[in-house]
Amino acid sequence: xTATDALIKCLEMEGVTHVFxxxxxxxxxxxxxxxxxxxxxxxxxxxxxxxxxxSGYARVTGKAGVAVVTSGPGATNxxxxxxxxxxxxxxxVCITGQVNSELMGSDVFxxxxxxxxxxxxxxxxxxxxxxxxxxxxxxxxxxxxxxGRKGPVLIDLPIDVQMAEIRKFSYPEEANIRTYxxxxxxHAVQIRKVLRALKNARxxxxxxxGGVHLSGAKEEVRRFVEENEIPLVCTMMGLGTLPTDxxxxxxxxxxxxxxxxxxxxxxxxxxxxxxARVADRSxxxxxxxxxxxxxxxxxxxxxxxxxxxxxxIPLVGxxxxxxxxxxxxxIEADYTDWIDRLDGYKDDGMNARxxxxxxxxxxxxxxxxxxxxxxxxxxxxxxKDAVYVADVGQNQMWSCANVRIREGRFLTSGGMGTMGYxxxxxxxxxxxxxxxxxxxxxxxxxxxxxxxxxxxxKQYDVHVKIVVLHNGVLGxxxxxxxxxxxxxxxxINLDGSPDLEKLSAAYGxxxxxxxxxxxxxxxxxxxxxxxxxxLLEVMVDPNSLA
Amino acid sequence: xxxxIKVFQILVDNTSGVLSRISGLFTRRGYNIESISxxxxxxxxxxxxxxxxxxxxxxxxQIEKQVGxxxxxxxxxxxxxxxxxxxxxAMIKVRATASQRENVIALAGxxxxxxxxxxxxxxxIEVTGNSGKIDAFIKLLSGYEILELARTGVAGLGRGxxxxxxID
Numbered sequence: 001x002t003a004t005d006a007l008i009k010c011l012e013m014e015g016v017t018h019v020f021x022x023x024x025x026x027x028x029x030x031x032x033x034x035x036x037x038x039x040x041x042x043x044x045x046x047x048x049x050x051x052x053x054x055s056g057y058a059r060v061t062g063k064a065g066v067a068v069v070t071s072g073p074g075a076t077n078x079x080x081x082x083x084x085x086x087x088x089x090x091x092x093v094c095i096t097g098q099v100n101s102e103l104m105g106s107d108v109f110x111x112x113x114x115x116x117x118x119x120x121x122x123x124x125x126x127x128x129x130x131x132x133x134x135x136x137x138x139x140x141x142x143x144x145x146x147x148g149r150k151g152p153v154l155i156d157l158p159i160d161v162q163m164a165e166i167r168k169f170s171y172p173e174e175a176n177i178r179t180y181x182x183x184x185x186x187h188a189v190q191i192r193k194v195l196r197a198l199k200n201a202r203x204x205x206x207x208x209x210g211g212v213h214l215s216g217a218k219e220e221v222r223r224f225v226e227e228n229e230i231p232l233v234c235t236m237m238g239l240g241t242l243p244t245d246x247x248x249x250x251x252x253x254x255x256x257x258x259x260x261x262x263x264x265x266x267x268x269x270x271x272x273x274x275x276a277r278v279a280d281r282s283x284x285x286x287x288x289x290x291x292x293x294x295x296x297x298x299x300x301x302x303x304x305x306x307x308x309x310x311x312x313i314p315l316v317g318x319x320x321x322x323x324x325x326x327x328x329x330x331i332e333a334d335y336t337d338w339i340d341r342l343d344g345y346k347d348d349g350m351n352a353r354x355x356x357x358x359x360x361x362x363x364x365x366x367x368x369x370x371x372x373x374x375x376x377x378x379x380x381x382x383x384k385d386a387v388y389v390a391d392v393g394q395n396q397m398w399s400c401a402n403v404r405i406r407e408g409r410f411l412t413s414g415g416m417g418t419m420g421y422x423x424x425x426x427x428x429x430x431x432x433x434x435x436x437x438x439x440x441x442x443x444x445x446x447x448x449x450x451x452x453x454x455x456x457x458k459q460y461d462v463h464v465k466i467v468v469l470h471n472g473v474l475g476x477x478x479x480x481x482x483x484x485x486x487x488x489x490x491x492i493n494l495d496g497s498p499d500l501e502k503l504s505a506a507y508g509x510x511x512x513x514x515x516x517x518x519x520x521x522x523x524x525x526x527x528x529x530x531x532x533x534x535l536l537e538v539m540v541d542p543n544s545l546a
Numbered sequence: 547x548x549x550x551i552k553v554f555q556i557l558v559d560n561t562s563g564v565l566s567r568i569s570g571l572f573t574r575r576g577y578n579i580e581s582i583s584x585x586x587x588x589x590x591x592x593x594x595x596x597x598x599x600x601x602x603x604x605x606x607x608q609i610e611k612q613v614g615x616x617x618x619x620x621x622x623x624x625x626x627x628x629x630x631x632x633x634x635x636a637m638i639k640v641r642a643t644a645s646q647r648e649n650v651i652a653l654a655g656x657x658x659x660x661x662x663x664x665x666x667x668x669x670x671i672e673v674t675g676n677s678g679k680i681d682a683f684i685k686l687l688s689g690y691e692i693l694e695l696a697r698t699g700v701a702g703l704g705r706g707x708x709x710x711x712x713i714d
Contacts, residue, residue, distance in 0.1 A: 119567065120574050124617045127562070144617065179559060179620045303611035306604070 024070025027097030051081020056428030072110030087415025148182025210237025211275015397546035420449030581699030
């Protein structure tokens, strides 16, 4: 048995169903061995997308996504995808081919020190020197990627190690890493302290982050919120913890969030940060959330607690585990007055929005539609449990503010803000959850960064709904230059972009276009009516601000 | 916030690249390294790294957490001055002619330094102690020309058996 035969066997035993990647000489032994396996291979059109697709797959399945590419440029192309996954704590196992181990360090053809290059944004990395170590390393890699604070693990695999014969294969039952024992169980004393703080609170608020989804704790958090009637806001990564129209949901916080969400945070006397990093985009002034309040910080990563804001009550552990403890008893408290006040804020916010210059449902331009109106209607027409993947830029801001989430998921690149994430991540999500409707929403800038994946969608008959909000500019940069540089616009025109109707035709993908509010709803219905891949181009005025 | 100086003892698995993982973490997160020393322990699987660092309390807490999070790290804790012994080794080569030699040797003697190399124009002195003692010795030698100087950085151990980390 060769080392790569053994490696494939390990992947099978980890329940891997799909490998996203791109072959090259240095990873050919792997791609030869996988021919004998039931694991399906997806040939991406650029390696960055392999990591994004694995990321989309991981986020809907809860399993680690697997990306396998060759050495040198294959490996370095993967880097942006790895960093994107690391920033959002997405579990990936990335395997890169490497040159012959005896030649490593001598700058031979297609050699790159990928483990060195990725050091600061992988959870751990291995350079495999001994083929007999492969079973242990694979077992550890999947365990590290999917436990504690999740994240990408890199395995660099020299070609001679791949081709070596393995004498005896056995796959370890479990990973036993002496230096790695993540805390899952919340500390009983701290849990009691939190419950006591909530009991004494008059204006409590829960701020849910991406950790809620990563821990698979949506149900537990929702139950806790409903049974105790505690209002909830979320960060961008936490969207979907509660349905958008849930009466106890008070929007997204941060500089791109709702005003009423931020007011709720500021006025609260007890704040529970749950699986959120207290990052700069959500909490612009960390000092404010510790001032005159009890800050409870719940996170599986102890290093996040106290990094940006010193909590009154730190609580390390898995969110699902902790909320199961929380849910054992109902808190004896009444927050009705507080909820009334927040409802007032929410009404004010809703009214303020309809008072904008063109109102809520018209952008004042006959050839374009109001993006916020479009997003609201699109997400309303989507299936209840659909997966909505937002790209990065104005489209992301419009999405966050207007998407209606019910039982589905909202995926986006939050921490890294990687343009071009949506199409490949949607592809991976659809492969991970084939029964779900998956919709990618991008701008015309981000779309062009990864539109080569249309070929991958076509090749593997993966059905994803793609929306391109077309304003002909890099909208969020333009908006920034509008405010900060007083309309001195620089390098934001996307002149030369392809005709998307012709592009869709070239890929054999049906195409629709919306340029007027009048037939918008009909077109949205037509777009979502079938299961097939379709591209919907939505014309947006470049002056529309997010 | 108050700047303080702390010495951390880090026990790590002897994997390839572990020292660069730790020093890289200090660089990219902007933590100071005043000195760093590393060497294998009685257990060949384990390396002891001693890092002397400075920063405010928040940074100290983050150093402990972020280093502790690295997968090769078995243990990190502060070596508190009152509960620990620190040593540093310095090798100092000074220009010393035959007439100056006696004086330099006498100074070295006061600091319990050893003469470990002699040539017609120079002396090499080995001195160990805490950083303050070595600083003081170097200062005393300022009247002479120091040709070359090598310092190891701080190594330290906790006193007694209270803080011993047992590795299974």
